[in-house]
Amino acid sequence: MSITITGITKEFGKTEVLKNINLTVKEGELLALLGPSGSGKTTLLRMIAGLEHASKGDIFFDGNNVTNVNAKDRNVGFVFQHYALFSHMKVKDNIAYGLRVKKKKDRPTKPQIESKVNELLELVKLDGLGERYPSQLSGGQKQRVALARSLAIEPSVLLLDEPFGALDAQVRKELRRWLRTLHKQTGVTTVFVTHDQEEALDVADQVIVLNGGEIIQEGTPSHIYDSPNSPFMYRFLGNANELKGTATKEGISIGGVTLTSEEPHADGDNVVSYVRPHEISLAHTSGNDHHLEVEITKTHPVGPIVFIEAKRLDGDREQIEIELTKGAYDNLSIKIGDMMYARVERFGTFQANEYMI
Amino acid sequence: MKRTLPGFPLSFGFMMFYMSFIVFIPLIALVWYTMGIGWEAFWNAISDPRVFAALRLSFSASLIAALINGVFGLLIAWVLVRYDFFGKRIMDGMIDLPFALPTAVAGIALTSLYAENGWIGSLLAPLGIQVAFTPIGVTIALTFIGLPFVVRMVEPVLRSLDQETEEAAGLLGASPFTIFKTVLFPLLTPAILAGMTLAFARALGEYGSVVFIAGNIPMQTEIVPLLIMNKLEQFDYAGATAIATVMLALSFILLLGANILQWWLSRNLGQKAVDSSR
Amino acid sequence: MNTKTYKPLLIFSAFLFLTLFLLLPLLIIFIGAFSQGFEVFWYSITEPAARHAIFLTLLVVVVTVPLHTLFGLAAAWALTKYRFRGRQLLITLIEIPFAVSPVIAGLVFIILYGVNGFFGEWLLANNLQIIFAVPGIILATMFVTLPFIARELIPLMEAQGSDAEEASLTLGAGGFRTFYHVTLPAIKWGFFTE
Numbered sequence: 001m002s003i004t005i006t007g008i009t010k011e012f013g014k015t016e017v018l019k020n021i022n023l024t025v026k027e028g029e030l031l032a033l034l035g036p037s038g039s040g041k042t043t044l045l046r047m048i049a050g051l052e053h054a055s056k057g058d059i060f061f062d063g064n065n066v067t068n069v070n071a072k073d074r075n076v077g078f079v080f081q082h083y084a085l086f087s088h089m090k091v092k093d094n095i096a097y098g099l100r101v102k103k104k105k106d107r108p109t110k111p112q113i114e115s116k117v118n119e120l121l122e123l124v125k126l127d128g129l130g131e132r133y134p135s136q137l138s139g140g141q142k143q144r145v146a147l148a149r150s151l152a153i154e155p156s157v158l159l160l161d162e163p164f165g166a167l168d169a170q171v172r173k174e175l176r177r178w179l180r181t182l183h184k185q186t187g188v189t190t191v192f193v194t195h196d197q198e199e200a201l202d203v204a205d206q207v208i209v210l211n212g213g214e215i216i217q218e219g220t221p222s223h224i225y226d227s228p229n230s231p232f233m234y235r236f237l238g239n240a241n242e243l244k245g246t247a248t249k250e251g252i253s254i255g256g257v258t259l260t261s262e263e264p265h266a267d268g269d270n271v272v273s274y275v276r277p278h279e280i281s282l283a284h285t286s287g288n289d290h291h292l293e294v295e296i297t298k299t300h301p302v303g304p305i306v307f308i309e310a311k312r313l314d315g316d317r318e319q320i321e322i323e324l325t326k327g328a329y330d331n332l333s334i335k336i337g338d339m340m341y342a343r344v345e346r347f348g349t350f351q352a353n354e355y356m357i
Numbered sequence: 358m359k360r361t362l363p364g365f366p367l368s369f370g371f372m373m374f375y376m377s378f379i380v381f382i383p384l385i386a387l388v389w390y391t392m393g394i395g396w397e398a399f400w401n402a403i404s405d406p407r408v409f410a411a412l413r414l415s416f417s418a419s420l421i422a423a424l425i426n427g428v429f430g431l432l433i434a435w436v437l438v439r440y441d442f443f444g445k446r447i448m449d450g451m452i453d454l455p456f457a458l459p460t461a462v463a464g465i466a467l468t469s470l471y472a473e474n475g476w477i478g479s480l481l482a483p484l485g486i487q488v489a490f491t492p493i494g495v496t497i498a499l500t501f502i503g504l505p506f507v508v509r510m511v512e513p514v515l516r517s518l519d520q521e522t523e524e525a526a527g528l529l530g531a532s533p534f535t536i537f538k539t540v541l542f543p544l545l546t547p548a549i550l551a552g553m554t555l556a557f558a559r560a561l562g563e564y565g566s567v568v569f570i571a572g573n574i575p576m577q578t579e580i581v582p583l584l585i586m587n588k589l590e591q592f593d594y595a596g597a598t599a600i601a602t603v604m605l606a607l608s609f610i611l612l613l614g615a616n617i618l619q620w621w622l623s624r625n626l627g628q629k630a631v632d633s634s635r
Numbered sequence: 636m637n638t639k640t641y642k643p644l645l646i647f648s649a650f651l652f653l654t655l656f657l658l659l660p661l662l663i664i665f666i667g668a669f670s671q672g673f674e675v676f677w678y679s680i681t682e683p684a685a686r687h688a689i690f691l692t693l694l695v696v697v698v699t700v701p702l703h704t705l706f707g708l709a710a711a712w713a714l715t716k717y718r719f720r721g722r723q724l725l726i727t728l729i730e731i732p733f734a735v736s737p738v739i740a741g742l743v744f745i746i747l748y749g750v751n752g753f754f755g756e757w758l759l760a761n762n763l764q765i766i767f768a769v770p771g772i773i774l775a776t777m778f779v780t781l782p783f784i785a786r787e788l789i790p791l792m793e794a795q796g797s798d799a800e801e802a803s804l805t806l807g808a809g810g811f812r813t814f815y816h817v818t819l820p821a822i823k824w825g826f827f828t829e
Contacts, residue, residue: 049528050528051524051527051528071524071527071528072527072528072529072530072531072532073530074528075530076528077528078524078525078528080521080524080525082519082521084519084521084522084524084525085522085525086522086525086526086539086540087522087544088543088544097526097529097531097539098529098530098531101526101529101530101531101532101535101539102530146525149525149529150528150529152529153529153530365713365716365717367709368708368709368710368712368713369709369713369717371705371706371709372706372709372710372713372714372725375702375705375706375709376706376728376729376781379732379774379777379778379781380728380729380731380732380778380781381728382747383740383743383744383747383778384731384735384743386743386746386747386753387739387742387743387746390746429648429649429652432645432648432649432652433649433652433653435645436645436646436649440642440645440646442642442646444650448649448650448653451653451657451658451661452653452657454657454661455657458661458664462664463660463664465664465667466660466661466663466664466667467660469663469667470659470660470663476659476663477655477659497656500656501656501657501660504656504657509787510787533640533641551786551789554730555730555733555782555786557734558730558731558733558734558782559733559734561733561734561736562733562734562735562736562737562738562739562779563736564736564737564738565737581736582736582737582738582739583738585736585738585739585742586738589738589742594742594746597742598742598746601735601736601739601742601743604734604735604736604739605731605734605735605739608731608734608735609727609731609734612727612730612731612734613723613724613727616723616726616727616730617723620722620723
């Protein structure tokens with residue numbers, strides 16, 4: 001089922017938590033709503049579920065306006081961050097709940113419910129744990145029960161609110177991959193909320209980034225990662241070096257060097273270029289290209305990656321961060337105090353006033 | 358099962374030590390004294406139909422009062438926790454007054470309110486309903502003094518419940534009533550029962566507020582504590598202790614039953630609620 | 636869920652019930668207290684007997700509340716964090732003082748400490764008086780109010796589970812709450828015994 005949201009605005013008192021949101025989730029898509037806390041992403045998800053009501057705007061499921069349909073009649077599966085399992089019921093009764101509360105004429109028979117529960121237990125890899133109580137399960141297992149419970153009613157849309165937020169790193173990664181597989185198996189249109197950019201880029205087909213109640217950028221994970229459209233996006237998606245400079249006819253002039261840029265900027269504008277640490281390479285000798293002169297001040301190898309801090313010798317003499325693979329680092333035999341040339345492989349440039357957000 | 362937590366010997370030890378002095382020794386003394394008066398004197402004291410009538414009234418009126426408080430206590434707790442409305446703080450403050458007020462004062466107030474010429478009594482009199490000086494009056498007084506228990510027991514539990522659980526049930530298609538029955542009620546039952554048990558216990562022992570509204574007609578509106586008081590005034594210590602021991606034994610059995618039920622329900626009710634909604 | 640629909644109805648029922656059972660009786664007491672004018676009211680609460688009663692009440696509260704609070708915490712901890720045989724029995728025993736009428740409580744203490752009581756002779760020999768004196772009032776109050784805090788804390792701790800942090804939060808919040816709850820009834824009993 002596809003979801004279309006048009007002109008959704010939500011005010012809590014005087015604060016606008018969502019400002020005129022428009023988006024579409026295609027049938028069978030796995031979409032991530034990504035944003036820092038307070039960006040409105042959870043409110044938006046709860047609105048799709050019918051747990052919150054918009055101040056303005058409409059929500060459509062497959063073209064049918066469901067804005068005023070009750071949560072219980074929307075047939076959505078919802079997974080809460082803290083599981084929200086029924087602690088007084090066994091796992092199998094948790095899963096069966098949605099089927100048992102159906103009206104008599106729609107309710108499956110007892111054996112049907114039982115086989116459905118077993119099927120779901122198998123799907124979420126919890127076979128044999130049906131007789132346990134939620135308190136006897138680990139966090140990851142609880143979240144899988146919550147998921148099975150929401151899938152039992154064969155929802156037309158599956159919504160997950162920070163589903164892995166309460167779990168530790170290892171379990172998170174496992175469940176992430178598993179969610180992808182599960183999504184492929186079931187094909188249910190799925191929206192999940194997360195504040196973890198790695199999680200969003202890893203799991204989703206499509207990512208929507210929210211900040212301050214507005215959509216900042218949307219697209220496939222690789223599009224989002226490769227072409228951030230704003231300083232916010234650069235900072236939110238990970239570390240980025242900020243290099244202040246001016247736009248010239250040739251490109252962007254930063255300290256002593258000019259970087260060629262196809263982006264149009266008016267001559268003489270103050271701009272800031274964002275460069276990711278791993279999109280900088282180092283060399284001992286200057287080539288033909290435009291290289292920044294730096295002095296290595298710190299190296300910190302972590303597994304396959306080496307984090308390097310260096311001080312620019314031109315212009316502002318700022319610290320910049322560089323990430324090299326262990327191999328490249330070893331080939332260059334870098335020592336602290338070395339004078340080197342840093343080459344910017346890729347960058348994004350924005351007006352300096354945009355920088356002030 | 359959960360013995361990993363520290364402090365069991367200390368907390369358990371202190372509890373038992375304290376209870377020995379405040380509860381065990383006095384109660385054992387009572388039973389001891391009763392045994393001292395001999396079987397015949399004991400039987401004579403309690404086989405009086407007046408004692409039977411008083412026991413019946415005390416237990417039935419207390420039970421009805423506890424039931425009324427169970428229903429309305431839950432309602433009030435719900436309204437206080439879940440809604441915002443004008444007068445909420447006043448309502449919240451009012452709940453504890455039956456605890457704060459000297460019960461005799463409450464008794465006088467209730468009597469003047471429900472007497473035939475009182476504000477409410479005069480409205481009920483034309484309908485042929487007499488409240489003051491009848492078992493209904495006793496029940497009303499007992500409801501009054503037990504009112505805070507269920508409210509104050511249920512409130513914190515209701516507040517600590519995760520509302521996401523209810524949302525989850527709603528999203529699975531459950532109606533508000535079903536959610537209440539299958540998700541909320543099972544979780545609240547232990548607190549409701551605990552509150553009712555306390556209200557019941559408190560009602561059994563209540564004296565001050567009842568004597569005025571009851572009228573204390575032997576065989577009709579005489580409660581057990583009053584009967585004991587009568588015996589004491591006549592220096593019939595043997596009779597008083599005999600009745601007191603019977604009262605104690607009956608209350609103990611009932612309270613123990615209620616507690617075991619509570620414990621059992623808190624383990625099983627959730628399952629049952631879902632099953633019975635089929 | 637959509638309990639908002641029932642909101643006005645539920646609030647109305649709660650108010651109606653409270654009006655009948657609480658508000659009207661209170662109004663009558665209030666009217667009664669001031670019916671003879673404020674001066675009579677003021678005189679009656681400042682006369683020596685009343686002042687003594689108020690002092691005694693406060694004394695009883697000061698002795699009873701801390702002890703009961705300590706007991707309540709210990710009992711709630713022992714009874715909710717651990718499972719053992721006889722748990723329900725102990726909870727019931729904590730409740731018993733409620734069901735035991737203050738009349739019976741008084742009787743029991745006379746049996747124990749009265750002139751003809753178990754400890755009567757020993758007390759007389761040591762020139763100690765409990766019955767018809769302050770210690771008697773305190774003892775009776777302690778007996779009758781014993782269940783208050785413990786019984787309030789038990790379901791709260793039960794609902795909170797064994798999470799140590801949550802439990803301590805509960806204790807912080809619960810402590811205040813119970814103080815409030817045990818203070819008031821203790822005051823009441825002080826009045827009553829007077």
